[in-house]
Amino acid sequence: DAGVTQSPTHLIKTRGQQVTLRCSPKSGHDTVSWYQQALGQGPQFIFQYYEEEERQRGNFPDRFSGHQFPNYSSELNVNALLLGDSALYLCASRDLAGVWNEQFFGPGTRLTVL
Amino acid sequence: TQLLEQSPQFLSIQEGENLTVYCNSSSVFSSLQWYRQEPGEGPVLLVTVVTGGEVKKLKRLTFQFGDARKDSSLHITAAQPGDTGLYLCAEVQAGTALIFGKGTTLSVSS
Numbered sequence: 001d002a003g004v005t006q007s008p009t010h011l012i013k014t015r016g017q018q019v020t021l022r023c024s025p026k027s028g029h030d031t032v033s034w035y036q037q038a039l040g041q042g043p044q045f046i047f048q049y050y051e052e053e054e055r056q057r058g059n060f061p062d063r064f065s066g067h068q069f070p071n072y073s074s075e076l077n078v079n080a081l082l083l084g085d086s087a088l089y090l091c092a093s094r095d096l097a098g099v100w101n102e103q104f105f106g107p108g109t110r111l112t113v114l
Numbered sequence: 115t116q117l118l119e120q121s122p123q124f125l126s127i128q129e130g131e132n133l134t135v136y137c138n139s140s141s142v143f144s145s146l147q148w149y150r151q152e153p154g155e156g157p158v159l160l161v162t163v164v165t166g167g168e169v170k171k172l173k174r175l176t177f178q179f180g181d182a183r184k185d186s187s188l189h190i191t192a193a194q195p196g197d198t199g200l201y202l203c204a205e206v207q208a209g210t211a212l213i214f215g216k217g218t219t220l221s222v223s224s
Binding site for chain 2: 045103
């Protein structure tokens, strides 16, 4: 049983560009959350998707947007990249009807903005 | 917004030593989770504590939740190099968003 998978593993972009990160949740999970982890910091909640809709959002600008597909996989899009967007982007999935808030994290995508 | 303070920020010890790391909040936790994150990996859930005064054990790891639910600690007995990693505490907010502290980076050398 595959866990949460994310692609790509690493990505280098320049300021002003746009990026799309992808996440496949753990089998049987229907809810996907995205987090940003800057170097030396804990992860910060970006948003959560359930039933293909954004259900909850953290304190991130509109440059950060997402999507969830019918197969529960998800994408995170970031427009007009800034140097400060350089971070590890983590995807977490859970079964909304399962063990209370047991979330499983993927290995992350390391984004570097030059 | 709830702020989670973790201490110490860094800890470097020898194999076999005991250690305790702490997580404190400015307000009451609804519930708290502890995670361990290894380099190149995402965080892995270790435990969820819900009730004030609760103590949970996971092999050599002991987790305590303060009576007032504003603090928590993680104690590791006889640390091993495999315990090396970033230890994160997280408050479970309304819905399922997690609010993380900055973490404690633990290095255990043999």
